[in-house]
Amino acid sequence: MVQKGALDYTRKLSIGKILAKMRVMVYGSKDGRATALAELKDAEDGDPFKILIGTILSHRTRDENTTRAVEKLFAKYKDVEELAKAPESDVRERIRPAGFYNVKARNVIRVARQLIDEFGGVVPRRMEDLLRLHSVGRKTANCVLVYGFNEPAIPVDTHVHRISNRLALVDTKTPEQTEMELIKGVPKAYWLELNDLFVRFGQTTCKPIGPRCEVCSLTGICRYYKEVVYPKRMNKRKR
Numbered sequence: 001m002v003q004k005g006a007l008d009y010t011r012k013l014s015i016g017k018i019l020a021k022m023r024v025m026v027y028g029s030k031d032g033r034a035t036a037l038a039e040l041k042d043a044e045d046g047d048p049f050k051i052l053i054g055t056i057l058s059h060r061t062r063d064e065n066t067t068r069a070v071e072k073l074f075a076k077y078k079d080v081e082e083l084a085k086a087p088e089s090d091v092r093e094r095i096r097p098a099g100f101y102n103v104k105a106r107n108v109i110r111v112a113r114q115l116i117d118e119f120g121g122v123v124p125r126r127m128e129d130l131l132r133l134h135s136v137g138r139k140t141a142n143c144v145l146v147y148g149f150n151e152p153a154i155p156v157d158t159h160v161h162r163i164s165n166r167l168a169l170v171d172t173k174t175p176e177q178t179e180m181e182l183i184k185g186v187p188k189a190y191w192l193e194l195n196d197l198f199v200r201f202g203q204t205t206c207k208p209i210g211p212r213c214e215v216c217s218l219t220g221i222c223r224y225y226k227e228v229v230y231p232k233r234m235n236k237r238k239r
């Protein structure tokens with residue numbers, strides 16, 4: 001499954017085994033919690049409209065902030081028609097916990113109006129249609145497919161991008177490149193769970209700064225551990 005150009009540390013372990021080890025770490029972790037989108041999916045029965053708006057609100061903020069903003073917004077505006085008519089100032093106040101609330105308020109109202117004008121008030125389930133929506137890029141569109149429609153897709157956020165590169169599943173510079181490489185290398189059977197599992201793993205173990213390699217069972221196949229973490233530890237010991 002290792003991509004051309006990627007280092008071949010993973011040859012010893014199939015993607016299925018890597019994910020199995022990750023599951024044990026994530027679900028066995030005391031601080032493991034559902035991601036904002038997984039929570040939203042459960043709370044709203046996978047309503048694609050709410051997943052779409054929730055994903056837009058989740059940009060560049062922490063999960064707990066997304067959850068608070070989503071709850072306040074949907075407490076008043078229950079569907080696409082209500083949000084399309086909502087006063088921007090009220091939306092802004094409700095989504096304030098998510099940060100960037102000026103631009104996000106404008107974006108979610110504009111998306112609601114666009115859904116009514118161009119898609120009969122229904123969230124489309126084709127990638128090319130989702131990408132026509134204002135402020136929707138591949139990550140958001142893929143989240144809607146996975147969490148809203150249960151369609152196999154790979155949303156690549158900062159966690160998925162970082163962890164895939166650390167483990168040498170890919171060797172890429174951008175999330176878009178990572179998505180394309182993962183699509184080529186990961187069997188479709190794993191796509192639906194991949195985003196949620198990697199995000200949780202990134203929040204609990206393979207953190208952006210200070211990954212908890214001491215409790216990780218993937219050190220033996222991890223490029224980042226071999227090339228960065230382990231040499232640093234050896235250097236410290238020598239001092």
Ligand code: SF4
Nearest residue numbers: 206211213216222225
């Ligand atoms: S060994 Fe460290 S860097 Fe590698 S996947 Fe585990 S936590 Fe992340």
